[in-house]
Amino acid sequence: MAAKAPDLMSTIVSLCKRRGFIFQSSEIYGGLNSCWDYGPLGVELKRNVKDAWWRSMVTNRRDIVGLDASILMHPKVWEASGHLSGFTDPLVDCKQCKSRFRADHLENLDKCPSCGGELTDVRKFNLMFKTFMGPVEDQSATVFMRPETAQGIFVNFLNVQQAARLKPPFGIAQVGKSFRNEITPGNFTYRTREFEQMEMEFFVPPDNDAYWYDYWKEQRRSWYIEYGIKEENLRMREHATDELAHYAKGCADVEYKFPFGWSELEGIANRTDFDLKKHSEASGKSLAYFDNESNSHYFPYVIEPAAGADRATLAFLVDAYDVEGEGKEARTVLRFHPSLAPIKAAVLPLVKKDGMPEKAENIYRDLLDNSIKSFFDQTAAIGRRYARQDEAGTPFCITIDTQTLSDDTVTIRERDSREQYRVASTRIVEVISKKLSGKA
Numbered sequence: 181m182a183a184k185a186p187d188l189m190s191t192i193v194s195l196c197k198r199r200g201f202i203f204q205s206s207e208i209y210g211g212l213n214s215c216w217d218y219g220p221l222g223v224e225l226k227r228n229v230k231d232a233w234w235r236s237m238v239t240n241r242r243d244i245v246g247l248d249a250s251i252l253m254h255p256k257v258w259e260a261s262g263h264l265s266g267f268t269d270p271l272v273d274c275k276q277c278k279s280r281f282r283a284d285h286l287e288n289l290d291k292c293p294s295c296g297g298e299l300t301d302v303r304k305f306n307l308m309f310k311t312f313m314g315p316v317e318d319q320s321a322t323v324f325m326r327p328e329t330a331q332g333i334f335v336n337f338l339n340v341q342q343a344a345r346l347k348p349p350f351g352i353a354q355v356g357k358s359f360r361n362e363i364t365p366g367n368f369t370y371r372t373r374e375f376e377q378m379e380m381e382f383f384v385p386p387d388n389d390a391y392w393y394d395y396w397k398e399q400r401r402s403w404y405i406e407y408g409i410k411e412e413n414l415r416m417r418e419h420a421t422d423e424l425a426h427y428a429k430g431c432a433d434v435e436y437k438f439p440f441g442w443s444e445l446e447g448i449a450n451r452t453d454f455d456l457k458k459h460s461e462a463s464g465k466s467l468a469y470f471d472n473e474s475n476s477h478y479f480p481y482v483i484e485p486a487a488g489a490d491r492a493t494l495a496f497l498v499d500a501y502d503v504e505g506e507g508k509e510a511r512t513v514l515r516f517h518p519s520l521a522p523i524k525a526a527v528l529p530l531v532k533k534d535g536m537p538e539k540a541e542n543i544y545r546d547l548l549d550n551s552i553k554s555f556f557d558q559t560a561a562i563g564r565r566y567a568r569q570d571e572a573g574t575p576f577c578i579t580i581d582t583q584t585l586s587d588d589t590v591t592i593r594e595r596d597s598r599e600q601y602r603v604a605s606t607r608i609v610e611v612i613s614k615k616l617s618g619k620a
Contacts, residue, residue, distance in 0.1 A: 249332025
């Protein structure tokens with residue numbers, strides 16, 4: 181049975197460091213608050229999450245194309261989008277202990293939750309990181325680290341539409357880094373100042389927005405379930421009217437039940453035609469779409485599913501974590517969907533003699549040559565090696581033993597069921613590939 185909720189987060193943080201999923205950034209210098217580095221297993225897991233999203237949103241669809249826009253953009257982009265004037269959080273400071281808090285996260289604005297001291301008046305704090313382009317650090321050289329990837333899509337709307345010869349409804353997807361100077365980051369990788377987004381802007385005729393809004397809400401919720409999130413740990417929360425951004429007609433969050441409570445994984449918003457109109461007005465270049473059938477121009481409405489790659493990776497980690505048994509018999513296992521598992525197969529010679537390591541090395545090479553991410557391990561008892569792979573979330577272990585030398589078969593052990601069966605070594609790639617594809 182997995183650890184109880186209050187302890188689960190610290191248990192997972194410890195596991196992430198021990199197994200090489202996630203490390204504190206700049207740890208040897210004391211670390212940098214809310215910044216994290218993905219280790220050998222973590223970088224594979226996060227890449228697999230992004231690849232799964234891209235397959236679902238772009239590769240397997242005819243109506244969505246990709247984009248990779250620059251992180252640095254013209255400052256007028258953020259003026260037109262409203263980020264310079266309105267992208268703020270309410271901030272208060274404690275006059276006594278000097279701690280800072282988001283005012284909308286406090287129940288009592290009279291006392292500091294840490295020391296009971298008096299709080300300052302609420303003031304607005306802009307979340308954008310500012311830097312300078314070129315050798316001179318003055319106002320004319322000011323640029324911003326993007327706080328979202330969406331604006332790069334909006335300003336490229338006509339470029340992409342005309343180059344790809346698309347007509348609404350169609351989408352433009354992007355995966356990339358964003359930066360927000362959060363007042364109170366925390367909960368491990370859930371809220372950080374540097375993060376990666378997976379966003380798609382779906383451009384639709386104005387009279388079709390309600391259909392596509394409902395469509396994308398269901399598509400995005402079911403995607404998490406498809407890749408292993410337990411359905412009871414997901415919910416869809418529709419925003420109340422007073423929660424909506426001023427430009428939004430509707431917004432709903434896919435929320436996950438983290439150990440620290442229900443929190444947003446992804447937002448699906450009906451942004452109306454706000455963004456294209458604003459950039460048209462500010463730039464003087466119309467981003468309206470010309471409809472040949474009606475011989476007229478219109479600004480498409482935008483349905484935006486916006487997910488966090490880091491939040492999704494954390495949710496898949498938390499949901500996969502399980503402990504079977506108790507005491508010395510306890511087995512820690514990460515039950516990742518095979519498509520997301522950092523390592524797909526571990527190759528384990530039973531002993532380091534009698535030609536077993538050489539046979540195992542050939543199998544290992546064959547798996548890598550067929551793009552099956554694998555791991556070779558010949559140290560410690562076989563039970564200990566199985567346990568290490570269970571904790572890393574590896575779905576299949578391949579053991580080369582004495583029988584292999586006589587009949588050229590190996591033992592495949594499955595992570596979740598611990599079932600073991602023998603397979604001819606010449607069929608290992610075929611069997612593992614079918615298992616990973618779900619066609620076995």
